[in-house]
Amino acid sequence: MFSIIGLILSLSLIIYLAYKGYSTIITAPIVALLTVLIIGGDSSRHLMFTYTETYMNGFSSFVKNYFPIFLTGAIFARLMEEVGYAKSIAYFITKKLGNDKTILAVVLAGALLTYGGVSLFTVAFVLYPIANVLFKESNIPKRLIPGTIALGAFTFTMTALPGTPEIQNVIPMRYFKTDTFSAPLIGITASLLMLILGITWLTYRVKQANLNNEGYGTLNSDEGFDNNLNIPNIFISVMPIIIIFISNLFFSKIFYKHLVDGSYLNKYNLTLDSISGTWSVIISIFISILIILLVNMNKLKNLNKVLNEGISNSFLPLLSSSAIVGYGSVIKSLPIFITLQSLILNISSNPIISEALSVNIICGITASASGGLTITLDALAPTFITMSQSLNISPEVMHRIASLASGGLDTLPHNGAVITTLAICGLTHKDAYKDIFVTSVLIPIFVTALIVIITSFIYIT
Template identity: 35%
Template sequence: MDVAIAALALILLMIAAYRGLSVIIMAPLLAMLAVFLTDPAAVPAAFSGLFMDKVGSFLRLYFPVFLLGAVFGKMVEISGFSRAIVAAVIGFVGSKRAIPSIMAVTALLTYGGVSVFVAVFAVYPFAAEMFRRADIPKRLVPATIGLGALTFTMDALPGTPQIQNIIPASFFGTTTWAAPVLGLIGSLFIVAMGLLYLDWRRRSLAAAGEGYGTNLLNEPDTHGETPAVHPLVALLPLLVVGIANLVLTIAIPRLAGDSVTLSLVGLKAPVVVDVKQVSALWAVEGALLLGILTIVATAFRTVTARFTEGSKAAVGGALLAGMNTAVEYGFGGVISALPGFLVVKEGLRAIPNPLVNEAITVTTLSGITGSASGGLSIALAAMADQFAAAGDAAGVPREVLHRVAAMASGGMDTLPHNGAVITLLAVTGLTHRQAYKDILALTGIKTATVFLVIAVYYLTGLV
């Protein structure tokens, strides 16, 4: 019965997300439903002392990253830099290589710090135009954008500033550059297999006589939208974010030491900050700030003319994304405290290999919640200590635990109720029936890659 209660809450949350209901509303309701079915008297205390405490702790750590990432992405958009980068890549590669071109430019934007949602809006008009010129079925556009935004640049490439690569650092005391060799190997495999699959699909559909399509929705009008920004200037903020992230990741622990003590007159007691737990966050936040300042310096007039409205949109997006993930974190904190989850936890503990255990747990919860960051947060909040202890006992470096957890979160998360998938299909004017099959194929490739990376580690010892 205890397991059924925990499973019921998770399934209802998945159904709610699939139906388009707000997770911010449904997560606390369903978490409290699970507590009520277990112990009705515990509901008030569970809400205030557990759920809201988890929500607050998540926002305290990660909201600055959401906010700075949203502002940076919006400034890349309103400055015209994203359009300039897209146009330059298309011009360099050519319209006949539409699939690798769109994949590459989406990857460049997301690895440079632009959020997945901003990248979708920025790339789609050019993707549609390239696919139309090459007469490639439009229903391959979502999977192509997804390959660039939702797979290797989200959590596999070392140093990526996306939240899925930042969350494990707080639990394992690592950095966003954890296990760089394994991350690169996994990224190359995903890119190669993803492009091979999409090219096979293109050729198969062409042989069946299917072209771009007619009577399609949300077709963009890109006439007269030639960017006025030089592509090298447009690339500069992305390079600044990447380089600054690396430099600050190395410099902060050396300069700050193991801890920083804040002593101010108004404080009752000094505040001690564990640098190891926050250095990855500080590095990404500092890098994004420098990226924002670079955009201001290189496109001052363009940005300031639209900054007021753009910043409002960025703050709204950051609040929504941050709260969505925070309430899922709170939901996970409640579910992980229930007797039913403890039974599941003990069952997962029976998997002897710590990396396989971690990968299965993270990708399963990410699939159930339809959120990579949400599932990752739930899994690590409940079981990070167990993963770390098992890894230490087996001699597995924390960096490998970080990379496997991050990559596993981006495996089965892209089930039909995933927010990014729903947004991607809505922007492109396509339905799940038309385009989800190919997204699911990439999901399978991504999930399999996690276990490939685990195998490579055990066979070679590479980190």
């Protein structure tokens, strides 16, 4: 009981510090060591070992495995922003659908950008000025902008839509030897459900505001989007995203599956299936980056600055996620984690249910989809694989369930992307978190639960 109380206090502290805006890069190791002091037993006498070995091994392992994804993704996002492709896509969708479809337009713009590999943080920066003007023109309350951005960027294109290069869809590949297109029918179904339910909720909120005669609110003179902005052609703008999709499909489904001999990896205790999915994403984004550079070389007057900014943009989310994984590695080394793990696994002998619950809980504990997903699969993937094989459940299904489950409790109030989005919009949690919670927590959890029930019925009964 004392260990459970200590763990709850530890989680409460890291949540509180994150909510107050303190970086997890600083707080995660401190809170992890405090937790060891409180409930660590013998480990409390070896704090420096816990920090330099246990914590840093988890931290460095995440950097090793996913730095190339974060780096190429951040550079791609920065280039899309610099050459105007991101704004072109967002502006085209919002204007084509019209003011009466403002919510749907902003959601689809965000979805297309994140599906193309643009980071969540960059999407918020790109979408806000456009959504700001469109919401004013449609007389929709500004407080609904963060929830709209969250639906388009933090939900189905992050975890469900087959082929998305977002890290939450990349991480399971290493454990299940799958690719980003795993279980496409499940992914597409979940995506449509999240989109429909999210749009329904936000539309309901708009109607509520209209009944209460609530308009947009106050628009500052420096806010807005320049309608006369000279932005690139939409077909050119979406080409890099199409290239990523096609390249990823080719490398993951054809090139590495049928044209490459991976036997040389045996001496490294690796298999081609376990890492080719990650390679496919890296190569695809890199190809798209090269094409953007070739097409826009004359426009990029200060390429070195743009690349450096892209590199810098990759560090904070990478290190923040790595810090959370390091924290999780320390928690995982404590006796209480074995108890927690047993409790989760004993809830059900169904691996689909066990995986969905454990991923969601750990992602909620860490307030990080990528960090929580990595911690969970590091500890439990072998168990899930064994359980699923006995029931003839494919690795692709386990991949998709894990990815889906990571997109639920991760966006609690202390989540970094939530805090950043609210800051970009100039709103507080009190103003706008309710709609973020519904669109990126409640709806994804409900959809995941529904998918788990249906999938379990198919495989277990």
